[in-house]
Amino acid sequence: MPDAGRIIERNPRALGRALTAIENREPSAWELLARLAPGTGLVVGITGPPGAGKSSLVDALIAALRAASKTVAVLAVDPSSRATGGALLGDRIRMQRHYADAGVFIRSMATRGALGGIAAAAHQSTRLLRAAGFDFVLIETVGVGQDEIEIASLADMVIVVLAPGMGDDVQAIKAGMMEIADIFVVNKADLPGAEKTAREIAAMLGLVPAADNPPILQTVATAPKGIAELIEAMAACPRRRHTVVGASIDHIGIAVKSIGAALPIYADVGLQATGRETVAAEKVHVAMLPAGASRIELLEATEPESTIARFIEKRGEGLHHIALKVPDLAAAAERLKQRGARLIGTPQTGAGGHLYLFVHPQSTGGVLLELIQE
Ligand SMILES: Nc1nc2c(ncn2[C@@H]2O[C@H](COP(=O)(O)OP(=O)(O)OP(=O)(O)O)[C@@H](O)[C@H]2O)c(=O)[nH]1
Ligand SMILES: [Mg+2]
Numbered sequence: 282m283p284d285a286g287r288i289i290e291r292n293p294r295a296l297g298r299a300l301t302a303i304e305n306r307e308p309s310a311w312e313l314l315a316r317l318a319p320g321t322g323l324v325v326g327i328t329g330p331p332g333a334g335k336s337s338l339v340d341a342l343i344a345a346l347r348a349a350s351k352t353v354a355v356l357a358v359d360p361s362s363r364a365t366g367g368a369l370l371g372d373r374i375r376m377q378r379h380y381a382d383a384g385v386f387i388r389s390m391a392t393r394g395a396l397g398g399i400a401a402a403a404h405q406s407t408r409l410l411r412a413a414g415f416d417f418v419l420i421e422t423v424g425v426g427q428d429e430i431e432i433a434s435l436a437d438m439v440i441v442v443l444a445p446g447m448g449d450d451v452q453a454i455k456a457g458m459m460e461i462a463d464i465f466v467v468n469k470a471d472l473p474g475a476e477k478t479a480r481e482i483a484a485m486l487g488l489v490p491a492a493d494n495p496p497i498l499q500t501v502a503t504a505p506k507g508i509a510e511l512i513e514a515m516a517a518c519p520r521r522r523h524t525v526v527g528a529s530i531d532h533i534g535i536a537v538k539s540i541g542a543a544l545p546i547y548a549d550v551g552l553q554a555t556g557r558e559t560v561a562a563e564k565v566h567v568a569m570l571p572a573g574a575s576r577i578e579l580l581e582a583t584e585p586e587s588t589i590a591r592f593i594e595k596r597g598e599g600l601h602h603i604a605l606k607v608p609d610l611a612a613a614a615e616r617l618k619q620r621g622a623r624l625i626g627t628p629q630t631g632a633g634g635h636l637y638l639f640v641h642p643q644s645t646g647g648v649l650l651e652l653i654q655e
Contacts, residue, residue: 283296291352300406303406312628314412320414322354322411323520326422326433328441329466337503338468341505342417342511343385346416347384356419408611420435435523438464445472445477446472465479496514498510532604533604537580544568563589564582566581606653617640621644624640635653
């Protein structure tokens with residue numbers, strides 16, 4: 282794993298290796314992310330139907346931003362269901378002239394199946410590139426399914442790229458795209474029908490009255506034309522504020538004096554222990570009782586000099602911790618840190634290969650929180 286220093290130097294090989302580690306879900310990648318400051322670059326999602334000219338637009342944006350001495354990273358995300366290699370190759374060729382530029386870093390990323398595939402890896406890749414100090418991180422995704430929703434959750438702003446003559450496409454993509462577009466671009470404005478497409482978008486926006494409707498711009502990515510106006514619109518666009526979704530309760534940890542004594546009570550209400558084990562390192566006996574999608578974890582100390590024994594001595598039997606499964610632990614840790622929450626240590630890798638981190642009860646309303654990422 283490359284060290285943090287090489288990442289913030291934006292060393293291409295170090296970035297490449299770190300991104301590969303992220304895609305392979307190597308815990309060391311999360312630990313690297315946890316060590317890096319978040320960075321301040323602008324993350325711009327660029328999405329739209331296949332062939333609208335997203336990559337060409339990214340290429341034109343790179344050229345314009347480089348002319349203004351800005352550094353740019355590009356993450357081209359492609360659903361593997363679609364990727365015969367051709368699409369990624371197309372992106373490469375489209376942006377080829379920038380590969381030798383030290384101020385530009387371009388990475389293609391194939392997702393495995395549904396956009397669930399991009400969720401964690403794309404979030405973490407984006408955070409790595411921003412932490413590396415790029416002024417702009419451009420993320421190209423094809424808006425064919427859930428991608429556009431995902432991209433909205435990781436970008437500071439989303440540009441939806443359409444092209445004239447897509448006819449029904451404008452209607453088809455409307456549902457997902459209308460909510461997430463901060464800026465609409467009708468690309469291929471050199472072709473007939475660009476005005477009509479722009480009017481259709483405006484008409485659709487009119488159906489949802491909003492105080493500040495997104496601007497609708499026209500570009501010719503290949504000329505290039507309209508790029509300066511697009512960059513102006515990006516500068517004027519407020520950054521999205523993200524609401525984080527997707528946590529669930531993995532288990533509830535309860536400290537008991539005796540698992541044997543507690544089990545019948547839980548059995549009476551319908552919870553059976555499916556697994557019992559002793560975790561020597563933690564000095565506890567554990568019984569897991571599945572409860573719907575979640576579990577209750579009974580914890581009994583194996584000796585007086587242990588966390589659970591001390592807990593019971595001080596507070597009596599009772600709720601010891603709540604474990605939440607989160608989609609991106611490093612991101613959660615970063616947000617908590619920025620908020621001043623008290624984290625106990627840094628993300629650790631557990632025996633099962635999962636990543637975990639504890640948040641002090643002082644910061645959570647009195648309950649020890651365990652955050653888990655699988
Ligand atoms: N006439 C015209 N052609 C364009 C313009 N922008 C892109 N193209 C062409 O449209 C085709 C698709 O462009 P891409 O940039 O690969 O489109 P994309 O949206 O990235 O495509 P996917 O990544 O495959 O979804 C290419 O042949 C481009 O040369 C434009 O402004 N005008
Ligand atoms: Mg493309």
